[in-house]
Every structure is written in C-alpha cells, then in structure tokens.
Amino acid sequence: MSKMVNTVLGPVSSDKIGKTLMHEHFAFGYPGFNGNTLHEKDPADIVRIGVEVALKAKAHGVQTIVDATPNDCGRNPEILREISEKSGVHIICSTGYYYEGEGAPAYFKFKKGLGVAEEEIYELFMGEITNGIGKTGIKPGVIKLGSGKNVISDYEQMFFKTAAKVQKETGVPIITHTQEGTMGPEQAQLLVSEGADPKKIVVGHMDGNTDIRYQMETLKHGVYVGFDRLGIQQFVGAPLDKERVAVLIGLIGSGYANQITLSHDTVNVWLGAESPFPEELAKLLEQWHIENLFQNIIPALKEGGVSDQTIETILVDNPRSIFSA
Numbered sequence: 001m002s003k004m005v006n007t008v009l010g011p012v013s014s015d016k017i018g019k020t021l022m023h024e025h026f027a028f029g030y031p032g033f034n035g036n037t038l039h040e041k042d043p044a045d046i047v048r049i050g051v052e053v054a055l056k057a058k059a060h061g062v063q064t065i066v067d068a069t070p071n072d073c074g075r076n077p078e079i080l081r082e083i084s085e086k087s088g089v090h091i092i093c094s095t096g097y098y099y100e101g102e103g104a105p106a107y108f109k110f111k112k113g114l115g116v117a118e119e120e121i122y123e124l125f126m127g128e129i130t131n132g133i134g135k136t137g138i139k140p141g142v143i144k145l146g147s148g149k150n151v152i153s154d155y156e157q158m159f160f161k162t163a164a165k166v167q168k169e170t171g172v173p174i175i176t177h178t179q180e181g182t183m184g185p186e187q188a189q190l191l192v193s194e195g196a197d198p199k200k201i202v203v204g205h206m207d208g209n210t211d212i213r214y215q216m217e218t219l220k221h222g223v224y225v226g227f228d229r230l231g232i233q234q235f236v237g238a239p240l241d242k243e244r245v246a247v248l249i250g251l252i253g254s255g256y257a258n259q260i261t262l263s264h265d266t267v268n269v270w271l272g273a274e275s276p277f278p279e280e281l282a283k284l285l286e287q288w289h290i291e292n293l294f295q296n297i298i299p300a301l302k303e304g305g306v307s308d309q310t311i312e313t314i315l316v317d318n319p320r321s322i323f324s325a
C-alpha cells in the first residue's frame with residue numbers, strides 16, 4: 001500500500017520515491033557556527049554545490065535523498081527546495097534536534113526546568129509536520145533524533161518519547177543518530193515501548209559498530225539499521241568501509257536484507273568556517289562522498305555474493321516500505 005510522503009516540493013507517493021539515500025546533509029553546521037559571521041555561507045553557493053551533488057547521485061539512479069539535518073544544525077528547507085527544483089531529485093527534510101553532546105540543548109533544557117519542554121517539542125514536531133516549517137509551507141517527511149555514546153540522556157529521552165507520540169498521530173518515520181553505533185537496541189526498545197512502529201524506525205549510524213551480534217540485538221526489535229556513514233573511516237569512532245562490508249554481507253546472509261538502509265551521512269557544505277582535515281585523516285576520508293556507495297560499496301557487496309536483487313531491495317523497497325508502513 002502506498003502513502004503520500006512529504007518532500008520539500010510537496011507530497012509524493014511512496015511508490016514513486018525510487019532509489020533512495022536515507023541519510024545525507026546538503027549543508028550542516030555544529031550549533032555555534034552562525035556566531036562566526038566572517039564565514040556566512042551564500043545560499044546560492046549551497047544550492048550550486050547541492051545541485052552538483054544531487055545530479056551525481058541521480059546519475060546512479062537515485063531519485064530521492066533524505067536530508068537528516070536537525071533544526072539546531074542549520075536546516076534550511078528553502079535551500080533544499082531550490083536544490084530539488086534544479087536537480088529533479090526528491091528531497092525529504094527533517095524535523096528534530098541533534099543529540100545532547102553536539103546539539104544545542106540550552107533552549108529546551110531551560111524549558112525542561114520550567115516543566116514545559118515536552119509539550120513544546122510536541123507542538124513543534126506536530127506544527128512543522130502539519131503546517132510546514134516556519135512560513136515556508138515545506139513539511140518535513142522524517143523526525144530526526146539522536147543519542148550519545150553509551151547513553152540516552154534525559155534531554156534526549158524527551159525527544160524520543162515525543163517523537164513516538166507524534167509518529168503515532170502522523171505516521172512520519174523516525175531516523176536516529178547513534179554515537180559510534182552504541183545504544184541501538186535501547187533506542188529501538190524506547191521508541192517501540194512508547195508506541196512507535198518499528199517498521200517506521202531507522203536506527204542510524206549502526207555502521208559505527210562492527211559487532212554483528214549487536215546489530216542483531218537491534219534488529220530483533222523489528223527496526224531498520226542504517227549503514228549510513230559509508231566513507232567515514234576512522235573518524236568520530238568509525239570503522240573502515242571494508243569492515244562494514246563484511247558485517248553487511250553477514251547480515252544479508254543471515255536474512256536481514258529487508259531491515260537495512262544504506263547512505264553516507266555526507267556533509268556537502270560545512271556551515272561556519274571550512275577547516276581542512278589533517279592530512280592522514282583526509283586520506284581516509286577520500287571516499288566520503290555521494291558516489292561511494294555506487295563506486296565502491298556495491299561492487300564489494302557483489303564480490304561478496306550479494307545479488308542485484310538484494311541491492312534493489314535495500315535501496316528501493318526498504319525506503320518505500322519505511323515511508324508506506
């Protein structure tokens with residue numbers, strides 16, 4: 001059964017979203033970036049780079065890109081709308097807040113102290129999903145959540161509980177950030193116990209973790225695991241892509257192909273000042289771009305015996321199921 005999905009250009013049938021990258025960022029800034037007024041980015045440059053990136057993905061058959069940028073990290077739906085118009089690629093944007101450690105917790109911590117945070121978060125998520133973001137009329141198609149390394153803090157739990165409630169009322173899928181692939185089973189358990197539908201949950205960045213038993217512990221809740229940082233190697237606690245491929249082949253061979261999503265978590269424009277990575281790290285991050293999946297990961301999966309049909313399941317059928325469950 002198909003359902004309508006909110007893209008930045010309006011509703012699209014889930015049957016029509018096609019091959020989908022489930023977690024990328026056209027532009028991202030760590031909260032605080034906008035304090036550096038010396039490096040304000042020109043929206044026209046973000047659009048130009050975004051269109052180039054979207055067209056590269058489109059050349060590999062990608063029809064839809066989910067931009068998982070949370071509200072506190074520079075999310076800009078009008079820029080995404082222009083990228084979508086100019087590239088012909090569907091873009092689905094998010095509503096939500098980043099995890100406590102790298103997000104902007106001050107505002108809602110203050111509200112928590114007043115005892116009104118959860119109510120306000122609920123109104124924010126519902127308002128954006130129902131009426132659009134600000135005055136743009138653009139509606140988010142996913143709720144973005146995050147938790148820290150080995151913990152889902154009190155602050156983060158407010159967002160998880162509220163998101164589950166909002167999903168029950170709106171049907172909007174949830175995409176999460178796990179730090180270094182930790183707290184996967186706990187995130188799934190928390191969301192499902194609060195009433196979210198596991199078939200509409202992607203526990204993200206689980207490719208930060210190469211323990212296949214831990215993946216299965218998460219998968220047993222019926223959720224998807226996102227191998228969505230392909231190309232990020234030995235940075236922010238990440239393993240190597242070849243280790244990820246080995247885990248993927250193991251999971252696929254164990255029958256989990258219909259619970260996996262693939263993406264890169266690319267940051268195509270860093271908001272704030274752009275600082276080069278140190279040389280050794282830059283070398284490891286050379287494949288962190290929108291084509292890594294198609295140029296390196298899929299060929300490696302095929303070499304490991306994964307069929308074209310299974311790859312199609314992961315890139316086309318799974319996103320469609322998530323958005324039509």
Ligand SMILES: [Zn+2]
Nearest residue numbers: 023025068265
């Ligand atoms: Zn991300």
